[in-house]
Amino acid sequence: MLRFLASRLFRAALTIAMVVTFAFIVLRLSGDPAQIIMGADAPPEAVVAFRAAWGLDDPLWQQYFRYFAAILNGDLGRSMRDGRDAIDLVAERIPATLALTIPALFIKLALGIPAGVVAALHRNSFIDRAVMALAVAGFTVPSFVLGLLLVLVFAVQLGWLPSGGQESWRHAILPVITLGVGGAAVLARFTRSAMLEVLGQSYIRTASAKGVPWGAVVRNHALPNAAIPTVTIVGFMVGSLIAGAVVVESVFSWPGVGRLLVVAVANRDLAVVQCILLLVAATMVVSNLVVDLLYGVLDPRLRAAPQGAH
Amino acid sequence: MSDAPLLSIRDLTVEFGGAPALRGISLDVHPGEAVGMVGESGCGKSVTWLAALGLLPRTARTRGSVTLQGEEMLGARPSRLDHLRGGRVAMIFQDPASSLNPVQRIGRQIAEALTLHQGMTGATARAEAKRLLDQVGMPDAQRRLDAYPHELSGGQNQRVMIAMALAGRPELLVADEPTTALDVTIQAQILDLLQALRRERNMALVLITHDLGVVAENCERVAVMYAGRIVEEAPVAQLFDAPAHPYTQGLLDALPPLYGERGPLAAIPGGVPEPWAMPPGCAFAPRCARARPTCTFQVPALTRLRGPHRAACLLAQPVLELA
Numbered sequence: 139m140l141r142f143l144a145s146r147l148f149r150a151a152l153t154i155a156m157v158v159t160f161a162f163i164v165l166r167l168s169g170d171p172a173q174i175i176m177g178a179d180a181p182p183e184a185v186v187a188f189r190a191a192w193g194l195d196d197p198l199w200q201q202y203f204r205y206f207a208a209i210l211n212g213d214l215g216r217s218m219r220d221g222r223d224a225i226d227l228v229a230e231r232i233p234a235t236l237a238l239t240i241p242a243l244f245i246k247l248a249l250g251i252p253a254g255v256v257a258a259l260h261r262n263s264f265i266d267r268a269v270m271a272l273a274v275a276g277f278t279v280p281s282f283v284l285g286l287l288l289v290l291v292f293a294v295q296l297g298w299l300p301s302g303g304q305e306s307w308r309h310a311i312l313p314v315i316t317l318g319v320g321g322a323a324v325l326a327r328f329t330r331s332a333m334l335e336v337l338g339q340s341y342i343r344t345a346s347a348k349g350v351p352w353g354a355v356v357r358n359h360a361l362p363n364a365a366i367p368t369v370t371i372v373g374f375m376v377g378s379l380i381a382g383a384v385v386v387e388s389v390f391s392w393p394g395v396g397r398l399l400v401v402a403v404a405n406r407d408l409a410v411v412q413c414i415l416l417l418v419a420a421t422m423v424v425s426n427l428v429v430d431l432l433y434g435v436l437d438p439r440l441r442a443a444p445q446g447a448h
Numbered sequence: 449m450s451d452a453p454l455l456s457i458r459d460l461t462v463e464f465g466g467a468p469a470l471r472g473i474s475l476d477v478h479p480g481e482a483v484g485m486v487g488e489s490g491c492g493k494s495v496t497w498l499a500a501l502g503l504l505p506r507t508a509r510t511r512g513s514v515t516l517q518g519e520e521m522l523g524a525r526p527s528r529l530d531h532l533r534g535g536r537v538a539m540i541f542q543d544p545a546s547s548l549n550p551v552q553r554i555g556r557q558i559a560e561a562l563t564l565h566q567g568m569t570g571a572t573a574r575a576e577a578k579r580l581l582d583q584v585g586m587p588d589a590q591r592r593l594d595a596y597p598h599e600l601s602g603g604q605n606q607r608v609m610i611a612m613a614l615a616g617r618p619e620l621l622v623a624d625e626p627t628t629a630l631d632v633t634i635q636a637q638i639l640d641l642l643q644a645l646r647r648e649r650n651m652a653l654v655l656i657t658h659d660l661g662v663v664a665e666n667c668e669r670v671a672v673m674y675a676g677r678i679v680e681e682a683p684v685a686q687l688f689d690a691p692a693h694p695y696t697q698g699l700l701d702a703l704p705p706l707y708g709e710r711g712p713l714a715a716i717p718g719g720v721p722e723p724w725a726m727p728p729g730c731a732f733a734p735r736c737a738r739a740r741p742t743c744t745f746q747v748p749a750l751t752r753l754r755g756p757h758r759a760a761c762l763l764a765q766p767v768l769e770l771a
Contacts, residue, residue: 339546340541340543340546340547341546341547341548341549341550343498343503343541343547344541344547344548344549344609344612345549345560346502346503346533347501347503347533347534347538347539347541348533348534348538348560348561348564348612348613348615348616349530349531349532349533349534349535349561349564349565349616350530350534350560350564351526351527351530352526358552358560359549359552362549362551362552363549363550363551366551436551437550437551438550438551438596438598439550439596439598
């Protein structure tokens with residue numbers, strides 16, 4: 139178990155290091171932060187001074203090692219725009235994002251899983267087709283389209299809800315629904331196919347043959363087995379709690395991490411972008427680690443040889 | 449065996465999407481009797497019993513009648529069916545490893561049946577599950593209660609399935625190729641176990657198999673199936689001595705001889721007709737060396753030949769019994 143954890147942690151660290159490196163390289167190659175932040179009309183001397191101040195003149199590898207050493211010391215850099223610590227800038231936006239993504243996650247789970255189970259239990263019936271048609275619609279419509287549509291109907295036409303901003307809980311309703319619908323659709327499809335797979339297994343027939351009422355067959359034999367693949371996808375959803383709302387935050391002018399990311403990328407505010415990416419990678423990696431441990435809890439076959447998991 | 453049948457199947461038909469899988473099965477099983485069901489894969493021997501117990505997927509269309517001491521099982525209320533299944537008629541399957549829930553300890557899976565049919569819970573159910581495991585010859589039963597199916601061998605898992613089937617004290621156990629997935633030595637052990645349990649509990653046994661040898665050793669009566677019908681039914685000795693249907697004769701000829709020179713086995717030429725392309729007459733006619741023109745359009749009924757011996761062949765003549 140300890141060896142398993144150690145190897146998982148090592149791989150997790152490696153994944154994060156790769157994300158950080160990739161982000162570093164792409165950001166340096168895609169534009170000059172000095173020029174962008176100082177503006178096109180800035181005097182050349184000012185731009186040169188800016189570069190020197192932020193160490194942008196040094197060779198790329200020196201910048202990279204300096205950056206990496208700083209991370210290992212817990213220093214995630216400062217914003218080039220206002221000089222504040224990047225981590226503070228990001229941290230103060232996190233609650234706003236979680237205020238959208240956590241309720242959305244509950245919507246995904248509460249709608250998606252039961253819908254998938256019901257569809258599987260009524261395979262090829264009207265209910266199944268209706269659920270699946272909704273699910274396909276739910277995840278093919280991009281969130282910015284759905285968001286704008288909801289704004290058009292509920293904010294512009296009906297005037298029931300605000301179209302953007304963060305003043306009250308009512309402002310969160312439309313973005314939360316926008317986020318939740320797509321995820322619920324994905325989860326419904328995934329749960330349905332996991333359930334269908336399980337319902338076709340011999341042990342389901344065995345349970346019926348020994349006289350277990352159908353409801354109990356579903357509860358005690360089908361659901362625990364179908365949960366194993368479903369946990370994977372839920373893990374991804376948990377992992378994207380921090381970065382999963384970039385588009386929706388922009389549509390609804392919600393001041394969360396996603397909007398900060400969009401602005402920081404546009405400004406080539408390197409430290410802020412990298413700080414967000416690091417955070418996103420870390421949450422994703424941690425939630426994957428939790429999923430791996432959950433597999434062991436849900437499936438005794440993986441307990442014996444956890445190294446073989448995945 | 450002249451007493452009232454425990455279970456009666458009458459004119460049972462099953463269709464999957466318009467293709468007939470069973471084309472009219474009638475069969476009685478008497479209390480305590482061992483009946484063999486033989487035939488090639490796809491002949492409908494498993495489907496017969498899955499249909500009888502209502503275990504087929506909903507896409508299957510089942511007609512006819514299956515009565516358990518007069519009580520109709522086809523179309524019975526689900527709650528009633530759940531009471532009969534496992535309680536009065538139990539069934540075990542071919543691949544024991546995949547027939548057990550992989551994420552539940554076997555003790556709990558056996559206890560579930562004990563709770564349903566005997567009302568036992570908690571420590572009582574666990575003690576009884578242990579006793580059942582002992583009875584089916586599971587070594588170290590107490591510790592095995594907490595094992596998961598993947599921690600046991602195929603033979604051990606089949607013992608678990610049998611223990612689970614016994615939990616409801618059934619009057620009939622349907623064993624669907626219980627040993628096909630097992631090693632030969634384990635096969636014999638499982639079949640011996642089934643025989644011993646049957647005698648101890650005076651339980652009827654239906655043994656579904658494609659192995660005539662298994663039938664000869666373990667059954668009193670045998671029904672030979674071909675393409676969704678029973679083509680011959682007889683006490684085991686009578687069937688082996690004087691098979692009346694050319695298909696049965698072919699099956700017996702295909703058994704390797706115990707004595708004499710070794711030679712190629714006699715195979716039946718051709719293959720089983722597909723369900724959607726059944727010949728209009730006798731389904732076996734296209735492969736039958738003795739087929740006559742009438743065989744190609746007339747469907748032979750299962751007729752009594754002598755005593756309990758019945759066959760569905762136009763060439764098989766009833767033997768008149770002198771009163």
